[in-house]
Amino acid sequence: MPIELFALLLSPLAGGAVLALIGHRPRAAEVNAVFSSLTFAAAAVLVARVIESGPLVALGEQLFVDSLNVFLVALTAFVAMTTSFFSRPYMRIEREHRRVTGPGMRLYHSMYQLFSFTMLLVLTTNNLGVMWVAMEAATLTTVLLVALYRTHASLEAAWKYFILCGVGIAQALFGTILVYFAAEKVLGPGTGSLLWTHLDAVKTELQPTVMSIAFVFLLVGYGTKVGLVPLHNWLPDAHAEGPTPISAVLSGLLLNVALYALIRCKVITDGALERPFASALLMGFGLISVVVAAFFLSRQRDVKRMFAYSSIEHMGLITFAFGMGGPVASFAGLLHMTVHSLTKSAIFFTAGHAAQQTGTQLMENIRGLAQVNPTAGWGLMLGTVAILGMPPFGVFASEFLILTTTIAVQPWAAPVLLLSLGVSFAAIFGKVQPLVFGEPTAARLPHPPALVPVFTHLALVLMLGLFIPPSLADWYRQAARLIG
Amino acid sequence: MLQHFGPQVINLLAAVLLLLAFAMLSQRRILSLINLFAAQGFVLFLSTALVAALTDQKHLYVSAAVTLVLKVTLLPWILHRLIRRLNVKWDVETLINIPTTMLVGILLVILAFNLAAPISQLAGTVTRSTLGIALASMLLSFMMMITRSKAVPQVIGFLSMENGLFFAATAAVYGMPMVVELGVALDVLVAALILGVFIFEIRERFDTLDTRHLEKLKEH
Numbered sequence: 001m002p003i004e005l006f007a008l009l010l011s012p013l014a015g016g017a018v019l020a021l022i023g024h025r026p027r028a029a030e031v032n033a034v035f036s037s038l039t040f041a042a043a044a045v046l047v048a049r050v051i052e053s054g055p056l057v058a059l060g061e062q063l064f065v066d067s068l069n070v071f072l073v074a075l076t077a078f079v080a081m082t083t084s085f086f087s088r089p090y091m092r093i094e095r096e097h098r099r100v101t102g103p104g105m106r107l108y109h110s111m112y113q114l115f116s117f118t119m120l121l122v123l124t125t126n127n128l129g130v131m132w133v134a135m136e137a138a139t140l141t142t143v144l145l146v147a148l149y150r151t152h153a154s155l156e157a158a159w160k161y162f163i164l165c166g167v168g169i170a171q172a173l174f175g176t177i178l179v180y181f182a183a184e185k186v187l188g189p190g191t192g193s194l195l196w197t198h199l200d201a202v203k204t205e206l207q208p209t210v211m212s213i214a215f216v217f218l219l220v221g222y223g224t225k226v227g228l229v230p231l232h233n234w235l236p237d238a239h240a241e242g243p244t245p246i247s248a249v250l251s252g253l254l255l256n257v258a259l260y261a262l263i264r265c266k267v268i269t270d271g272a273l274e275r276p277f278a279s280a281l282l283m284g285f286g287l288i289s290v291v292v293a294a295f296f297l298s299r300q301r302d303v304k305r306m307f308a309y310s311s312i313e314h315m316g317l318i319t320f321a322f323g324m325g326g327p328v329a330s331f332a333g334l335l336h337m338t339v340h341s342l343t344k345s346a347i348f349f350t351a352g353h354a355a356q357q358t359g360t361q362l363m364e365n366i367r368g369l370a371q372v373n374p375t376a377g378w379g380l381m382l383g384t385v386a387i388l389g390m391p392p393f394g395v396f397a398s399e400f401l402i403l404t405t406t407i408a409v410q411p412w413a414a415p416v417l418l419l420s421l422g423v424s425f426a427a428i429f430g431k432v433q434p435l436v437f438g439e440p441t442a443a444r445l446p447h448p449p450a451l452v453p454v455f456t457h458l459a460l461v462l463m464l465g466l467f468i469p470p471s472l473a474d475w476y477r478q479a480a481r482l483i484g
Numbered sequence: 485m486l487q488h489f490g491p492q493v494i495n496l497l498a499a500v501l502l503l504l505a506f507a508m509l510s511q512r513r514i515l516s517l518i519n520l521f522a523a524q525g526f527v528l529f530l531s532t533a534l535v536a537a538l539t540d541q542k543h544l545y546v547s548a549a550v551t552l553v554l555k556v557t558l559l560p561w562i563l564h565r566l567i568r569r570l571n572v573k574w575d576v577e578t579l580i581n582i583p584t585t586m587l588v589g590i591l592l593v594i595l596a597f598n599l600a601a602p603i604s605q606l607a608g609t610v611t612r613s614t615l616g617i618a619l620a621s622m623l624l625s626f627m628m629m630i631t632r633s634k635a636v637p638q639v640i641g642f643l644s645m646e647n648g649l650f651f652a653a654t655a656a657v658y659g660m661p662m663v664v665e666l667g668v669a670l671d672v673l674v675a676a677l678i679l680g681v682f683i684f685e686i687r688e689r690f691d692t693l694d695t696r697h698l699e700k701l702k703e704h
Contacts, residue, residue: 129664136671140678147682152689156698159635159682166642166675167626173649173668174622178603181656185606191661209602237701 015113023106043077064126157237172221178214203271225258239308244352282323289316330480332401368440394464525555596620622648
């Protein structure tokens with residue numbers, strides 16, 4: 001029995017229960033960090049086991065871990081842990097500014113753990129139905145967190161998030177029903193027909209018409225959560241109005257997890273259909289997302305909103321890469337998922353601090369961050385340079401791989417991608433530069449910010465740009481082979 | 485007897501379901517809307533129980549029972565309490581252009597039937613002809629969510645969309661595996677509770693339940 005797999009799921013679940021009781025106490029933030037660290041420890045042990053002895057199934061095949069999801073499990077647990085470290089001083093300041101009440105803090109801590117649980121469940125479950133349930137639960141746990149500050153804007157953002165994602169995810173349930181319908185013909189009724197491993201084994205026998213309709217519904221459903229244009233409207237609002245740690249995990253983790261669900265469905269659909277139907281759809285949605293997000297970037301005034309649009313752009317790029325498929329593009333897509341997740345959460349940490357110091361998220365009112373708080377200022381600058389794909393950071397490596405593959409495989413898309421990347425570079429750099437180096441407007445904070453997570457993330461991204469350890473590269477290659 | 489009339493009764497119930505979806509689309513009073521939602525849940529319960537009896541699928545009895553408890557009693561009760569506490573029981577919503585909404589609704593039904601046709605042909609269930617209706621009522625609820633501007637009717641639209649999905653699962657594959665159905669039911673219940681909390685918050689902040697006031701956040 002793989003104990004670490006159960007520990008991985010039980011730790012955040014227990015954390016949610018414990019913090020529901022004590023989440024408003026002064027030490028709750030530490031308890032939150034301890035549970036997140038335990039989860040990460042379990043994830044690390046799980047990674048070691050999967051590397052050593054290959055894929056594993058557990059709990060009557062309900063849980064399933066292979067090289068594709070174990071890498072996302074590790075990433076999710078890691079970013080959830082560093083975010084909990086960051087969240088400790090950040091939320092304390094928010095509490096002192098009276099933006100959050102005691103019961104609000106309890107809700108925040110408890111839901112933070114339950115959100116981790118739902119994401120890890122989406123990643124490790126083998127059952128497509130349970131995957132849907134967990135994905136919907138991930139929306140439910142975060143919707144109250146987006147509205148944590150109880151302001152007009154945050155309530156509006158949360159309502160929009162709930163309604164749009166609720167409607168979207170309902171489409172994915174219909175898609176799942178259709179997959180079950182197709183599978184039942186081959187595997188017979190019962191839970192077995194929804195298990196991904198079973199579906200994967202018989203994917204060539206599944207009815208192609210049904211699978212193609214199913215994939216359209218799944219794409220619309222999970223695509224809403226990934227933030228693919230034109231289903232992205234909830235994303236900038238939810239990221240901008242929620243507390244910063246939540247923006248960081250939404251952008252860095254939830255979008256990845258939703259994309260993971262989509263990839264699992266794509267593998268099955270590709271097997272059932274002979275033509276590249278799923279790939280074409282993914283490429284189309286991905287490319288539109290990159291273009292639209294890039295052109296919306298220059299119109300943003302709110303710092304968190306701008307980086308939310310940047311997340312849409314990067315998720316579009318990753319979706320496009322998986323749509324192209326093949327060993328190099330899928331490898332690049334996985335690498336980009338990793339580096340985007342690490343960089344974007346680091347950016348949200350620093351941008352959140354900047355907003356906290358100045359009391360505003362409007363970029364024109366934040367100036368001279370580097371002078372008031374050099375670590376936060378330089379953290380934001382380095383993060384921005386990294387996310388814009390400058391060498392030697394890891395984002396450069398993955399974007400370079402995606403672009404070169406595009407030129408080789410889909411040359412028509414290459415100029416569009418290059419133009420969009422250029423536009424977003426100009427937009428983001430032009431706005432962040434005065435924010436970091438202008439005449440200072442920010443005030444000192446009562447507590448020093450926790451910026452260790454920022455530099456840990458950026459150091460990892462830098463390392464991935466200069467040198468990918470052979471074991472990690474090998475692991476990416478295996479996962480890329482699964483995606484096809 | 486049952487084997488002979490059963491499928492026809494299911495078709496009849498499906499037609500009633502579609503009719504109720506249209507009725508909800510055009511209903512202006514919140515209280516009547518909740519009653520229509522409960523009626524829809526009851527039709528769903530009847531048809532699920534009937535399919536269970538016809539096909540002898542044990543787990544469908546359980547889903548029928550869950551439907552009865554959740555969608556006919558619990559959710560309407562929560563909604564009734566909600567509107568009583570919000571004091572909007574007798575609220576009448578001004579709907580724009582009911583005939584146009586109806587016409588668009590009919591187009592959606594045609595679309596749903598066309599989309600469901602290739603799938604229905606492959607289905608071996610006694611209920612296969614109702615798949616189009618299931619998809620249609622899902623799309624109609626979806627449209628109800630879009631056309632309504634008040635928060636409570638939007639929530640009812642959300643919940644009734646799930647009814648359509650549930651009916652689709654019964655029609656196409658005699659229901660999803662038990663663990664999934666229970667998970668979905670739990671999600672719906674939690675969603676309804678959270679939305680209830682939310683509606684209070686919105687009322688407190690905005691002094692209205694009209695979500696047209698929730699339009700500050702957009703691109704300038």
